Structure formats: C-alpha cells, structure tokens
Ligand SMILES: Nc1nc2c(ncn2[C@@H]2O[C@H](COP(=O)(O)OP(=O)(O)OP(=O)(O)O)[C@@H](O)[C@H]2O)c(=O)[nH]1
C-alpha cells in the first residue's frame with residue numbers, strides 16, 4: 001500500500017509509479033541533508049521518466065510528500081496552512097532533481113528559493129541527474145538571519161552529493177538559534193514568573209531603592225516577580241553570591257512556586273552565574289542581562305539592534321555554559337528556548353566571528369550617522385536634546401511638542417534611540433528636538449559602550465533639557481545619576497535647562513518650592529498648556545547662545561587673518 005504521489009502521473013508505467021511510491025518508505029538519515037543512496041534513488045527515477053521529482057523530508061528523516069513535475073518545474077502540494085511558528089522553520093526540507101544540465105552543473109530555480117522563504121523551509125536542495133541517472137551535483141540553500149546586506153538566503157555552491165555530508169540536525173538547530181536570538185523577546189512568552197534575589201552588603205546601595213528599581217525593570221521585561229529573597233552578608237559569596245544554604249532555599253522556593261527563572265538584582269561574575277545555574281538547575285539572569293534583554297525587546301532601529309546584539313554577545317561570551325546551554329544563553333533571553341546542547345567550541349567561534357561582524361557594521365552605521373549629522377549641521381538649526389532618567393516623560397514631552405508619534409509607554413526604556421523632530425513654536429526660532437534613551441544609574445559598562453554611539457549624538461546638542469519626574473521620591477538621586485552619566489560621556493559642561501515634569505501629581509505649593517530650590521521649570525508633559533514657559537526659556541537660551549557664538553566668531557577670525 002503506497003501513499004499518494006502528488007503531481008501529474010499520466011503516462012507513467014505502473015512500475016515507475018511504484019518506484020515513486022517506494023520513496024515514501026525511505027528513511028533519510030537526519031545527520032545529513034541527503035544521503036548518497038537516497039539522492040541516487042531520486043535521480044534514477046527522475047531520469048527515467050524525464051520529469052522533476054521532489055520530496056519533502058521532515059527533521060526525523062521521514063518523507064512527507066513525493067511530487068512529480070514536468071521536465072523543468074514541480075508544483076508543491078499545499079503543505080498545510082499551519083504557519084511555521086514565528087522565527088522558526090517549518091522543519092521540512094525540499095529536495096528536488098534537476099534535469100536541465102545533463103548532469104553538468106546544477107541550479108536552484110527561482111521557484112525553489114521562493115518556496116524556501118515563503119514556506120520557511122529548513123533548506124532547499126537541487127540535485128542534478130547525471131547521464132546514467134546518477135546524482136551528479138547538488139546545490140542547496142537555507143534562509144539567513146537578519147544581516148547587514150539584507151540577504152534572505154545563502155546558496156551553497158555545487159558539490160558532489162557525498163561532499164555535503166554534515167550534521168544537518170545540528171546545523172539547523174544552530175541556525176534556528178541564531179534566528180531566535182535576533183528577535184529574542186521576553187514578552188513573547190508572556191509573564192514569566194521569576195524569583196528575585198538580592199545580596200545586601202554593608203556599604204552597598206540602599207536596599208529599598210535597589211529592589212524597587214529591579215522590580216520596575218522586571219515589569220518592563222515582562223517578568224512577574226513572585227517572590228523576593230534578600231540575604232544580608234558582610235560580603236558577596238565568591239562562588240554563589242549568596243550563601244550555600246540560601247542556594248538550597250532558592251531551589252526549593254522555585255520548585256514550590258513553579259518558576260524556573262531567577263533574577264539577581266546585582267551583576268554576577270561568569271563563575272558565579274555558572275555555579276548558581278549548576279547548583280539550582282534554574283535559569284539565572286543578572287541585572288545587566290535583564291537590562292540587555294529589555295533593550296533587545298525594545299530595539300527597533302537597525303543600529304539599536306546591532307548595538308544590543310553586540311552587547312549581549314560580549315556579555316555572554318565568558319558566561320557561555322559548557323555543560324548544557326548553547327547559543328540560547330547568548331541571548332540572555334528569558335523566553336528564548338535555545339537549541340540546547342550545541343557544541344561549546346562552535347558557539348565560541350561563531351560568537352567571536354559574529355562580534356567582529358557586528359563591530360564592522362557599527363563602524364559603518366557610525367559613518368552613516370556622521371553623514372546625517374553633517375547634513376543637519378549645515379542646516380544650522382539648533383538642536384535641543386531631551387535627557388533624563390528612564391520614565392521621566394521624555395517621549396511624552398517630545399510627542400506633545402511635535403505631535404510626532406514616538407513610542408510612549410509607562411515602562412522603562414520605551415525609547416532606544418534618539419529620535420529627532422523639527423519644531424517651530426509660533427514666531428520663535430526653529431529647533432530640532434531629539435529624544436534619547438532613558439538613563440539609569442549604574443548603567444552597566446556593556447551598555448555605556450553599546451549606547452555610546454547613540455549618546456554621542458548628544459554632543460551635537462546646543463542645549464539639553466534635563467527632564468525629571470518630580471513625582472518620584474528618588475528624583476534627586478536620579479538627577480544625580482543622569483548628571484554623572486553625562487559627565488562620563490564628557491557632556492557634564494553642556495548647557496542644561498532643568499525641567500520638572502509630572503507636576504500634576506504634586507501639590508502646587510510643593511512644586512513651587514522645589515522649582516525655586518533647584519531653579520527648574522515646572523511642566524506636565526501631558527498638558528501642553530504648561531509648556532509655554534519652557535518654550536520661551538528654550539528660545540531665549542538658544543538666542544543668547546547664537547549671539548555669543550556670533551560675537552565669539554568675530555573675535556577669533558581677526559587674529560587668524562594676521563597669522
Ligand atoms: N501624570 C503624568 N504622567 C506623565 C507625565 N508625563 C509623562 N507621563 C507618563 O510617564 C510615563 C513615561 O513616559 P515616557 O514619555 O514614555 O517616558 P520616557 O522618559 O520617554 O521613558 P524612557 O524612554 O523609557 O526613558 C508614561 O506613562 C506617561 O504617560 C506627566 O506630566 N504627568
């Protein structure tokens with residue numbers, strides 16, 4: 001009893017039909033894309049009937065469909081409407097014969113490549129039928145993860161069938177891992193329950209502030225903290241961060257609460273991360289990874305994505321786990337279900353290659369940004385950049401002032417790249433207003449460098465609006481954090497207008513007192529009526545700047561002339 005062969009079988013002898021049916025019984029070794037034996041079986045019958053024969057093979061090596069075409073083309077049957085899960089391949093490869101070369105050379109047709117991308121196939125392979133019906137050459141292609149050249153697929157040039165003997169299962173697993181990493185987003189899995197662990201040491205930061213911030217970060221990441229464990233120690237345990245007993249408690253608690261994710265409120269060394277993972281068999285994420293993960297979810301622009309990916313790779317490389325995790329861990333992803341036990345060596349090498357590749361891309365992007373900047377400089381419109389702690393209301397303000405549609409959300413880091421809008425108010429001067437990434441205290445070093453490029457743009461600003469969420473009880477500490485980061489990137493001396501936002505949440509009397517104390521301009525970004533004073537202040541500051549520059553220029557031009 002043979003399964004149905006698809007396509008037009010008219011004119012075929014019954015022995016030929018039987019040979020086609022028999023292909024269903026073939027078990028393709030999943031360790032190779034195709035075996036020599038199976039390839040020959042296909043080309044033999046294809047040569048005999050002088051029609052293209054195609055098979056769809058699943059990951060287990062099972063033949064799902066045999067299809068007969070004409071001498072050139074083959075039309076695939078509907079392989080099911082159930083879409084391949086997003087960012088996943090369908091788990092099916094297409095192998096077809098190629099008759100047009102008489103065994104000399106082989107091609108993939110446009111149809112093949114279209115099928116590859118439309119159906120999200122694992123791969124497509126074309127096998128040339130030789131003079132005596134043997135499989136002579138193969139050419140195959142697979143999809144590519146996002147890449148700078150924006151190529152959709154990679155084509156592997158002609159090979160003898162026995163030369164393309166490699167571990168296909170592993171290959172596809174890694175490839176899928178790369179796809180997943182590119183788009184790895186915590187939110188995909190909805191609310192992941194997690195345990196939060198914090199080690200308090202004397203002289204450390206204020207425990208409550210630290211925890212409050214971590215909770216906010218977790219919420220932004222789409223993680224639900226189901227329990228918090230704090231341990232007070234004179235110093236962080238070198239091996240486990242917390243004490244050995246706490247590790248056991250942690251494992252038990254995670255079991256009780258049925259969560260397999262632990263987030264440490266501080267950063268862990270690669271050794272600690274591995275030791276805790278081994279001891280608890282839970283997924284462990286530290287503070288930097290959490291922030292990186294949020295960035296990974298949020299990065300929308302090409303450069304944002306590249307920067308985040310690079311930062312993730314660099315942070316994760318020394319933390320690659322030799323025992324069980326592969327590329328999956330590179331994402332530091334909470335939702336990412338990775339390929340599992342891929343070989344460490346391969347991952348390391350790939351990660352290194354990838355880092356080099358991304359760094360080159362960043363240089364390229366930087367050059368493009370430079371170009372954009374030059375163009376903008378020429379236009380001579382003053383630039384005002386809005387900076388501030390994350391969630392201060394920067395995007396809301398920019399949005400309101402320009403009626404633009406910068407993403408706004410009550411979550412941290414809603415903005416991942418500076419967004420610029422041109423703006424003119426009444427008869428006032430024209431200006432370019434740029435939004436920036438929210439700052440956060442103790443920005444992990446990986447992030448400072450990763451986002452240096454985007455922050456660098458601040459250097460071009462004529463004026464900074466330092467926006468502060470005055471309703472936050474820690475606003476002073478946050479102001480300091482922002483100023484510290486500005487100093488770190490050599491922008492400490494840049495002219496600032498201090499603006500207190502969310503005044504609608506406080507009593508007018510309090511607002512007044514605070515504004516006087518800090519010499520700040522009060523606004524509510526939600527109510528544009530309140531921004532008039534700010535606009536005027538910006539206009540007058542820019543105006544006096546221009547005047548100073550103009551007179552400064554006059555003063556320096558003369559000595560040069562006499563040089
Ligand atoms: N009550 C009140 N809420 C505000 C005001 N301005 C902004 N918000 C809210 O604060 C939240 C954060 O605003 P965003 O504009 O996204 O903050 P941001 O500074 O751009 O944040 P990041 O991009 O994450 O750094 C949003 O829910 C806003 O609606 C305000 O004047 N009053």
Ligand SMILES: [Mg+2]
Pocket residue numbers: 394395396407413414415435436438
């Ligand atoms: Mg924003």
